[in-house]
Amino acid sequence: MSTVTAEPAPTSAPSGRRSAPPSRLRRSWDKHWYAWAMVLPVVIVLAVLIFYPLFRGVWLSFTNVTEANQVAEICTKSITGSEVCKDNPNKWEVVGLDNYVNVLGGQVGQFWEWTGITLIWTFVGVAFHYGLGLGLAVMLNRPMWGRGLYRVLLVLPWAVPAFVSAFAWKFIFNERFGLANSLLSAVGIDPVAWFSDRWTSLLTAIVTNIWLGVPFMMVALLGGMQTIPGELYEAAEIDGASPWQRFRNITLPGLRSVSMTVILLGTIWTFNMFPIIFLVTEGQPAGQTEILVTGAYRAAFEGIRNYSLASTYGVLILSILLVFSVFYRRVLRKQGEVW
Numbered sequence: 001m002s003t004v005t006a007e008p009a010p011t012s013a014p015s016g017r018r019s020a021p022p023s024r025l026r027r028s029w030d031k032h033w034y035a036w037a038m039v040l041p042v043v044i045v046l047a048v049l050i051f052y053p054l055f056r057g058v059w060l061s062f063t064n065v066t067e068a069n070q071v072a073e074i075c076t077k078s079i080t081g082s083e084v085c086k087d088n089p090n091k092w093e094v095v096g097l098d099n100y101v102n103v104l105g106g107q108v109g110q111f112w113e114w115t116g117i118t119l120i121w122t123f124v125g126v127a128f129h130y131g132l133g134l135g136l137a138v139m140l141n142r143p144m145w146g147r148g149l150y151r152v153l154l155v156l157p158w159a160v161p162a163f164v165s166a167f168a169w170k171f172i173f174n175e176r177f178g179l180a181n182s183l184l185s186a187v188g189i190d191p192v193a194w195f196s197d198r199w200t201s202l203l204t205a206i207v208t209n210i211w212l213g214v215p216f217m218m219v220a221l222l223g224g225m226q227t228i229p230g231e232l233y234e235a236a237e238i239d240g241a242s243p244w245q246r247f248r249n250i251t252l253p254g255l256r257s258v259s260m261t262v263i264l265l266g267t268i269w270t271f272n273m274f275p276i277i278f279l280v281t282e283g284q285p286a287g288q289t290e291i292l293v294t295g296a297y298r299a300a301f302e303g304i305r306n307y308s309l310a311s312t313y314g315v316l317i318l319s320i321l322l323v324f325s326v327f328y329r330r331v332l333r334k335q336g337e338v339w
Helices: 024-031 033-060 098-105 111-140 147-159 162-172 179-186 198-225 230-238 243-254 256-271 274-281 292-301 307-334
Strands: 073-077 083-087
Touching: 024 033, 033 307, 098 307, 111 147, 111 198, 111 256, 111 292, 111 307, 147 198, 162 179, 162 198, 162 274, 198 243, 198 256, 198 274, 230 243, 243 256, 256 307, 274 292, 292 307
Parallel strands: none
Antiparallel strands: 073 083
């Protein structure tokens, strides 16, 4: 008689539950740990240089920190040379939204006046950047003698450091020794005190900004033009299309994605273009050509340094640019652009 041995029943975990599968993040780490390791230094650098200052600035905007009340104790030296410390009666504190209420309500600073100047400065600058850059790109995209040399010469303003160009243009518009007034005097026109009036002073800064910004637009748009198939132009020319019709119906639609990107970047850069206003006009006359970023700088580093006020300006500037970027992307999506 044969004996039949029963198979042992499967043992269950003491808890009676199956072990949970590894998470998606865990699987990604196990499979691509080397990629995470290479990205980690970049993340650390971004955290130290960007994210920490950003969160720190947002936090300071909810306080009343200044140069005078930032320390908890005030220490002085006694006659014997030892330090005597006592609590600072005006120590900083959290004030909530008071800074935003004061800035937006006009009790502190000149936020709305600076915002108006900033919008004019940005709109005019970007409009000329794109218009002149597009015209130069169209010109350099055609076969012509010395095209490579022209490209190099037109990119030079972009290669020169911004502060060098700022000082050069400031000297050009000097009331007594500048080239601009010398040319006006040569044709019988009285010299202009460029920095004594708000609009002429702002004009000098805009001209400097155009000089610096056009090369970037030209290079980006020229690269976009060279991606447009030449067969489209040949077919349009065979069909009898004029140069203007080819430009309107082929070049501009072909540059739409590039144009949208460079206009957004140009707007952000011009909105935050600190060195031109600070070095060329210096806010003259009497602070009437200040923009938001120079106003924030003066709040933080001139007079009694008001770090909380400067941080409030910074957060408002960031908020304006974020709202503009979101609105800009929505407009592009409605037009069928994927970006």
